[in-house]
Amino acid sequence: MTDKLAPGIITPEEILLTEQALSFALSHGADSARLTLNKSLLDLVAMRDGELDRVSHSLDRSLQLSLFADGRFGTFSINRLESKALEEFILDALGTLKLLAPDPLRSLPSPERTAKDAVTGLELDLYDPAYAEMDPSKRKALAEKSTVWARKASLEDGFTVISEEEEYSDSVFDTLLIDSVGTRCRHTETSFEIACDLTVQDPSGARYNAVWWDARPFLRDLDIDGVAEKAVRKAAEAIGPLPCGGGRMSVVVDTECASKLVTPLLNALGGFALQQKNSFMDSTLGLKVLGDNVTILDRPRSAGETGSRLFDSEGVATEEVPVIDGGVVKRYFLTTWTAAKLSMEPTCDDCIRPCIAPTGGCRDLEEILADVGEGILITGFNGGNSNTSTGEYSFGIEGFLFKNGRRVHPVREMVMTGDFRTLWNNLTHACSDARECQAKQIPTLAFKNVEISG
């Protein structure tokens, strides 16, 4: 293990080993191949009730091999990065390919589609030089700084903080992707994270739990001081829930949890679901199927922004493109293989960094509440799922009943049901308050005419 590491923690020796593994595979039966070396280093310090509880140190390496031989294709991985073990593994992998049926549509992406600008791994400005200065004592000091246990009495007002856990962690991720037609991509980023998981108890003995977190590529931007106090406030606000009946009503979905309503929509635009006819967005490319005010962009090349990537899992260059534009579906996410299966043009394997365009003229949550007037403010989802074929969903929700733009009382044990295409035709507001720490830039959203029961 090496504890002091320069930007890009993949060593020259590991790069050479990866290149040798590619050559070995090609010289022992592979027609083409792609190798991806992932390496990460993570240190974590956890506090419980104001005292040190856990420390951990994790150094991970994994070599993923996509091998093409005799028309067959397989994916393999190993973390034993020693020449002999690796060569034995590659020979075994090539033998395993013989278990599989040929698939003539499997191939590497054409070289003109792959990223040419991910050379050093630092192009997206996601590496913080301050990472190299971190040591165990600094990590412990940051974790201790985040806790409110020693002064919790000053925060308690009609409740007691009965449990507080914080986790501070910092990490560096480094990826090298090479293939047999000359693709070579690198991505390096640091991440600093703080999370607080806190439980309060009211005088009746009822417990309320809340989580607050922050994560940034740069330590200087991390909100260490505020995380526990925000968790206390969030838990305390949930005290005393009352039933509020149900029916069709407007809902406002806080930015903290709004991605729950976006991810299934984006998954339905993915080649995996589309190719298996298991998508409620099948045959919608180029069609207007969502509301006029629904615009979702993929913005994966935004320097310094959490979640940005210059290349996907195949090494294909990412693009800043509209996914949904004014309700019209503009993009499916198709790998080389799924595109060939669907006789369509390949794109990228996923929506890397989705951003929702503002609509409705409100800047933040309070403005939306005032504009909508009455309904349910959803601050958290508790379970639930959706049917990938039909788009029907059912989610447990918690939050607040609001009237005249003001929160009236907390609600929980309620359920929101419907289908996604109808929901996204009923979008009324999307503001611009997505937190910078979120890879998915989903702001506070509001929808009308949503079925709620509870």
Add this chain to the structure above:
Amino acid sequence: MVRPAGSYLELFGVSSGTLERLVAEGLSRGGDYSDLYFENTSYLTLLLRDGQVSSGGRHVDFGVGIRVLKGDKTGYAYSETTALPDMLSAARAASAIADGAAASVALHASKSPAPVPDRYPILSEDAEGLADFMERIEKGIFAKEQRTVKVMVSLSFERSDMLMFNSLHEMVCDTALMAAVAVTAVFAQGDRVENNTFSRSRRMGTEMFSDALVEEMVEGTVKGIDERFDARRPKGGKMSVVMGAGASGILLHEAMGHAFEADFARKGQSIFTGRTGERICPAGITIVDDGTIPTERGSLNYDDEGIPGQRTVMVEDGILRSFLHDRVSARHFGVAPTGNGRRESFRYMPLPRMRSTYMESGDADPGSLIAEVRKGVYVDNFSNGQVKIGEGDFTFYVKSGFLIEDGRLTAPVKDINIIGNGPAALADIRGVGNDLLIDGSAWTCGKEQSVPVSCGIPTVLIGSLTVGGE
């Protein structure tokens, strides 16, 4: 399957002396307990799409995790090589949880592992014929159900060799298998599309992939598809819920089981904290977490701290008897570990985790429980659930079931949530059927780490839960 310790030492390239040196390094800054967890896991995956098994792969994960305890505090690090300098470096990183001089820890003479019955003997690891097995499932589904549009079959077979050693000088070795097969099928009727998933998993070798399992996979995948096309969402609200035997056990796992895990009790987060010996649900209800059922997905010869797998009664006749302990929580509460210290891999420190969790059979006829209900739902097919440990609030997504009207199953329902509070639901159980069934699906619990589990339940009537619908 447990083989001689020597073969495990050879596999990991270490000696007894190396093990002792590593735990000593772990204790060098004042820790009071240290343990090592060596793991070599290899697995095969195969995927059938569009009628052919045309993708798959093999994967290898190798390393050692080193843990140091100082009271309730934990230091953890791991190495992906068993080269001595790398392992010593990891031990030093883990030792940092303590911040003083080496503690005086008496090392005892080496102990043989406690003998346990072998719950997963290795009969076959042969991969030949697996593609044919998958193709027969696909063909069977198309032949059985004319509305089939797509079938995807995934298969995995995993073998893990483990060596555990600790500062109490205990050494335990084990080899565990896991075989799993899952189907996702899409069906179309006119312009309507529905899907269904079905899986089976056991701690067995590749002999699990038998002719009988082909039939079971086909039947399980197409079962209830007529009802799914006819199903509607019911009108939501509070109503009685009858949980069908088997897969409804996921509710027991999520809504109640996690609250019995002693790490939550140690942190004061569990709703059952401090209630050992108290009545928490009606008499006649007994809830068990069992690691001893042969070849069950949640079974263990030893847990991942070297404690023998065992059967733990959490609730006996309505009284809370025991939490589920790892070594840390057991030491905290002054009780014996219950063999629930489990981890996803050497990369993770063990935590109290469930194994095969079930409610024992009661004495009610299942049909009589349905007959008691004037208005409610019967549910037997869940896709997932979630619980908030602190509050006990749970939500479950129900793939399919039926309305109950005047004591009879009537219209099929689908894609709904049931939502409630674990302790309240437990206290509101009105009847327990005599038909305990442990579900054979590939359940995986995701509490911080992923571990395979099993769950089961007899038919159970709960007085009132919130059902989400139109």
